[in-house]
Amino acid sequence: MLRNIISVDVEEYFHPTELAKCVRQEEWMALPSLVEPQTRQVLEIFDRHRIQGTFFVLGWVAERYPGLVREIASRGHEIACHSFFHRLVYDLTPEEFREDTKRAVHAIENACGITPRAYRAPSYSITKRSLWALEVLVECGFTHDSSIYPIEHDRYGIPGFGRNCRTLLTPSGPIVEVPIATVQLSEQTATPVGGGAYLRLLPYRYTAAGIRRINDADQQPACMYFHPWELDPDHPRLARGLVSRLRTYSGLRSMKRKIERLLSDFEFTTLTAVHPAVPANVEAHI
Ligand SMILES: [Zn+2]
Numbered sequence: 001m002l003r004n005i006i007s008v009d010v011e012e013y014f015h016p017t018e019l020a021k022c023v024r025q026e027e028w029m030a031l032p033s034l035v036e037p038q039t040r041q042v043l044e045i046f047d048r049h050r051i052q053g054t055f056f057v058l059g060w061v062a063e064r065y066p067g068l069v070r071e072i073a074s075r076g077h078e079i080a081c082h083s084f085f086h087r088l089v090y091d092l093t094p095e096e097f098r099e100d101t102k103r104a105v106h107a108i109e110n111a112c113g114i115t116p117r118a119y120r121a122p123s124y125s126i127t128k129r130s131l132w133a134l135e136v137l138v139e140c141g142f143t144h145d146s147s148i149y150p151i152e153h154d155r156y157g158i159p160g161f162g163r164n165c166r167t168l169l170t171p172s173g174p175i176v177e178v179p180i181a182t183v184q185l186s187e188q189t190a191t192p193v194g195g196g197a198y199l200r201l202l203p204y205r206y207t208a209a210g211i212r213r214i215n216d217a218d219q220q221p222a223c224m225y226f227h228p229w230e231l232d233p234d235h236p237r238l239a240r241g242l243v244s245r246l247r248t249y250s251g252l253r254s255m256k257r258k259i260e261r262l263l264s265d266f267e268f269t270t271l272t273a274v275h276p277a278v279p280a281n282v283e284a285h286i
Helices: 025-030 035-048 059-064 066-074 094-112 132-139 196-201 204-216 242-249 252-265
Strands: 003-010 054-057 078-081 166-170 173-177 182-184 190-192 223-226 267-269 282-285
Touching: 003 035, 035 066, 035 252, 054 059, 054 066, 059 066, 059 094, 066 078, 066 094, 078 094, 094 132, 132 166, 132 173, 182 204, 196 204, 196 223, 196 242, 196 252, 204 252, 223 252
Parallel strands: 003 054, 003 223, 003 267, 054 078, 166 282
Antiparallel strands: 166 173, 182 190
């Protein structure tokens, strides 16, 4: 059976972009923190299924809870980077992005002694107008990126970008791009099956059929993701507005069961185990 990628974006329940309108960065410290117990629940599930995954840790979390990052690493998981402040890449200048990325790398290194080599932007915010970010990531020592969603969405995505993993050549060197799982519906349209809100909001069989199609018809591994807060149906509800509330809170009660089923039904491992960096294997220039 093909091995797929399971990845976890380690952040607090108040970090998602949907909440940026309701919770300012200055208020984060005043909110109750739940990232430790929520992530431990994920670690316990992964241990039970004997699965190693890739954990994209927010620098802000690594700085406050270094013990949690050490624990993730000590259980054999891959430590990767999810920025420092969870700001959208296309809202930053290249200089601001570089600063945020370096700060996150330092926080993660200080926490566990590991230099992260894989990056995921908050809300998949490497889009057509922020592709320059890949060059900055190479300069910061990253070999892998998983920030480009090849779909149409109001906030992110590069439709038609390419649904499979490939090595991109930036002016500073190569980087392996690992897109989140999608299924090709027509020549123009890819639909997401990668997890997160889609796994929460839609029936499990939709995600399972999508992975099967990617594995069997495309003969490709699928890259899946979710957040620790998605397994905690009782965390404080901060999102306002119908769409934001739906996107953030629907399906929380069934998420744990769906994740457990996913881990039983398919083979999963870390991002770099599935896609080791092959420097000579450049497939596209950006
Ligand atoms: Zn995030």
